[in-house]
Amino acid sequence: MGIRQALLRVAIAAAGLPAVALADNAVSGLSLEDLLKVEVSGASRYAQPLAEAPSTATVVPAEDIRRFGFRDMGEALQSARGVYTSQDRAYSYLGVRGFSRPGDYNTRLLVLVDGARINNPVYDQAMTGNEAPIDLDWVKRLEFVPGPSSVSYGGNALFGVVNAVLWTGSELNGTRIAVDAGDGRMGKFSLLSGGRTANGLAWVAGVAAYGRRGEDLHFPEYAASGGIAHGLDRERYLKGMFKAEWESWQLAANFSERRKSVPTAYYSSVFDRPGNYNIDRELHLDLTHASTLSPSLDQQARVHLGNYNYDAEYPFAAAINRDEARANWWSAEYQLIWSGLRKHRVLVGAEVRRYSRLSQRNFDINPYNSKLEDTHDGNAVGIFIQDEWRIAPRWLANLGLRIDRQTTAPTIASPRMALIWRPRDDLTLKAIGGRAFRAPNDYERHYADGGDSQKGNTELRPERIRTREIALDYTPTASSRLGLSHYWYTIRDLIDLETDPADDLSVFRNQAPVRAEGLEVDGEILLAGGWRVRGSMAWQRVTQDTGDAVNSPGRLGKLLIDGPLPLAGEGATLGLNLQAMSARRSLLGRAAGHVTGDLTLRSRSTTSGTWSLGLYNIGDLRYRDPVGNEQAPIDTLLRDGRQWRLRWELAL
Amino acid sequence: MFSRMRLRRIAGALLAPLALLLALPSPSVAAESAADTEVKAAVIYNLLLFIHWSKETAPPKRLRLCVVDGGELSTSLRQHENKTVQGWPLDIRRIAATPEELSSCNVILIEAGNPSALARAAALSRSRPLLVIAEGATAAEHGAMIGLRVEGGRVVFDINTGALAKSGLAASSKLLRLARTLID
Incomplete structure (x- = not known):
């Protein structure tokens, strides 16, 4: 008899039942009345069902990731209404609600992995491309909650929260292997394995290695220097993950290293000279505990340890310049969920983050010339309360307030109110209002390179957003x-x-106010024969004193179709992903609108594995993204043309 | 510029514990799975015993319970497969919520965090007999006939009697008595 079963017996005895009732077959022999008295454990009770979320959430399950051949988090999230991606061959960027400033590192988006914050503290960067610390093969589902969520998570949650829920050991109960090959001499290997041991320990471990040589890229802006960057689009990553769950405890560890060479000669470095690259390394350790204190009181605690290292080199004419950032931090969080009052569910909690080291260095290597030596530490503290109040059978109110204080910002209150009304079974209406903030980060406050290109500004105030939203969800038929x-x-x-x-x-x-208004519509229909058609349109206008915002498309359209692949046997699928975007303003001009299509064909699963072929940008369309002024003289950058990826997966 | 040696060392360091883990005793789910999913699975099986299917709504040969995008709970439910429910042997199926798959189910179970599947199943249940069970604190308000959740460390359930009636089903008085909240 394992410890689990012994504990279960104790719990049942405590509930006033004879422990004898539990024979070898544990709970399955109990009557309904007795079952309802059994004390249970497990983290799933805290999983916030998205149906009750005070927002309009989107879920991308692993099955969609496979069917549409999504290659990174950004690509998968782009299937949600109003979301768009851009990139500058150094990092990838996610735009939400018409907002994505070139040269900004997704600072207004919060990314969580199994509920733990992973934005790095020097740049506030939320990584959603290959640079992300997790591999998409580890993801069970991606949850995307647009709108302000500082009320729950503190800073950075201005436009939305992305939560990557990873597979657990008991869900996997086996091993998955995937091997990819693609153009530009791309190769990837990933292995994910998990299970539950006889004594109740669930574990999962994953490793992913990726490499791509890339193409020689042509930049007309550098025609005077030949215009072609030879072999400078290389990329390589290695990521590892381990997670163990035992009783009410969960321990997770995550390591990642991504190296990217940059072909664009940004920050005015020498064009077509090798050695312009950046490396991001991350290490995360996360321990959570969830348990029940009394019949109406649950608790949840989390301790997180993070380490971030950034290294980059720029070949200038006079010297090679090196840029470094280092961060060490820990955070602790505690929540109580109280359901003792009728019609209310109250959550109170507190979070402390301690940045023991935030440092940035910049220097010329040879001859050595130090331009920046900057080290700080810092703290952030937040307390929050939230009440889910069932006003009437068809009315639900969600009220929350979080107060944050951190070294680089004054005390800030982030309230949120949501009213959810279901006048009919097939109709849900939501009215949501909330505020969120972001404190200036270490990079924005202190980065300077000795008068070459940039200087710091310690006078920065936190930026704040105020959002109102009305939403409707209608399900007329199944x-x-x-x-x-x-x-x-x-x-x-x-x-x-x-x-x-x-x-x-x-x-x-700090800039003059930015105002925006947007309308988003999405629909989904399931057709006979297993076909599914999803589409969305978003109209948005983001304005500031200088006119329309940069990298903000006025219209976004999406059409995703998936279904059984004809003539390929039971279980083979086809996924078509069409993305349309209207023209965007760039810093100096504009990037034209475009429509791109991706097609993924997937074979049925057999004992010798599953094959899939993804074709990206089928039409080989030449479209461009606006980029930041660090890329000058480049104002808009060409995206990848037609690409392919062949994938073999095996589940053991 | 990319140091192969370094990457290899890191790969080695990562793969060594992984190999060790793979050598652990082979995973066994059936013997002892997580207590909460086991209890939930047993509760679901017991709930089925107290749902009244009329002559018109009764399944022909077997009672099919479909789990949408099933995770851990469906593994625990497997222990109850082929047990008898009011004379019918119980079938457990994992499905992906396509119309074909949905049409073959008598009972649908939707795990937490899947609002669109719940909405779809709830809509379908208004036109034909289909028992919709879902996890989550507000599942019963969002169209599930039975909403399962954990409150104060115990599994509890809510019943939406209106939704049950629309699908031509009824809950026994015992079930109504044991439910935490009743929604009309």
Whole structure:
């Protein structure tokens, strides 16, 4: 008899039942009355069902990731209405609700892995491309909650929260192997294995290794230097993950290293010279505990340890310059969930983050010339309360408030109110209002490179967003769904890069208010024969004192179709992903609108594995993304043309 | 510029414990799985005993319970497969919520965090007999006939009697008495 069963017996005895009732077959012989008295454990009770979320959430399950051949988190999230991606061959960027500033590192989006924050503290960067610390093969589902969520998570949750839920050992109960090959001499190997041992320990371990040589890229902006960057688009990553669950405890560890060479000669380095690259290394350790204190009181605790290392080199004409950032931090979080009052479920909690080291260095290597030596530490503290109040049978209110205080910002309150009404079984209406914030980060406050290109600004104030949204969800039949959302937001004190005319240096400054309004519609229909059609449209207008915002498309359209692949046997699938985007303003001009299509064909699963072939940008369309001023003279950058990926998966 | 040696060392360091883990005793789910899913699975099986299917709504030969995008709970439910429910042997199926798959089910179980599947199943249940069971604190309000959740460390359930009636089903008085909340 394992410890689990022994504990179960104790729990049942405590509940006033004879422990004898538990024979070898544990609970399956108990009557319903007795079952309802059994004390249970496990983290799943805290999983917030998205149906009750005070927002309009999207879920991308692992099955969709496979069917549509999504290659990274950004690509998968782009299937949600109003989400778009861009990139500058150094990092990938996610735009939400028409907002994605070039040269900004997704700072206004919060990314969680199994509920733990992974934005790094130096740049506030949320990584959603290959640079992300997790591999997409480990993801059971991606949850995307648009709108302000500082009320739950503190800073950075201005436009949304992405939560990557990873597979657990008991769900996997076996091993999965995947081998990829693609153009540009791309290869990837991933292994994920998990199970549950006889004494109740569930474990899962994963490793993923990726490499791509890339193509020689042509940049007309550098025609004077030949215009072609030879073999400078290389990328390589190695990621590992381990997770163990035992009783009410869960321990997770995650390591990642991504190396990318940059072909664009940004920050005015020498074009077509090898040695312009960046490396991001991350280490995360996460321990959570969830248990029950009394029949109406649950607790949840989390301790997180993080380490981030960034290294980059820039070949300049006079010297090779090196950029470094280092961060060590830990955080602790505690929550109580109380359901003792009728019609209320109250959550109170506190979070402490301690940045023991936030340092940035910049220097020329040879001859050595130090330009920046900057080290700080810092703290952030937040307390929060949330009440889910069932006002009437068809009315639910969600009220929350979080107070944050951190070294680089004054005390900030982030409230959120949501009212959810279900006048009919097939109709849900939501009205949501909330505020969120982001404190200036270490990079924005202190980065300077000795008068070459950029200087710091310690006078920065936190930026704040105020959002209102009304949303509708209609499910007229079992095979159709329609969603609608209308939102308005205002950002005050937006932190953005500008050039100081006095010394021609880039500096982050608080900007005039940014106002936006948007409308999003999405629909889904299931057709006979197993076909599924999903589509969405988003209209948005983001304006500031200088006119329309940069990298903000006025219209976004998506069409995703998946179903059984004809003539390929039972279980073979086809996934078509069409993405349309209207023209975007760039810093100096504009990037034209475009429509791209990705097609993924997947064979049925046999004992010798599953094959899939993904074709990306089938039409080989030449489209461009606006980029930041660090890329000058490049104003818009060409995206990848047609690409392919062949994948073999085996489940053991 | 990319140090192969370094990557290899890291790969070695990562793969060594992985190999060790693979050598652990082979995983056994059936013997002892997580207590909460086991209890939930047993509760679900017991709930089925107290749902009244009329002559018109009764399944022909077997009672089929479908689990949408099933995870751990469906593994625990497997222990109850082929047990008898009011004379019918119980079938357990994992499905992906396509119309074909949905049409073959008598009971649908939707795990937490899947609002669109719940909405779809709830809509389907309004036109034909289909028992919709879902996890989550507000599942019963979102169209599930039985909403399962954990409160104060115990599994509890809510019943939406209105939704049951629309599908031509009824809950026994015992079930109504044991339910934490009743929604009309």
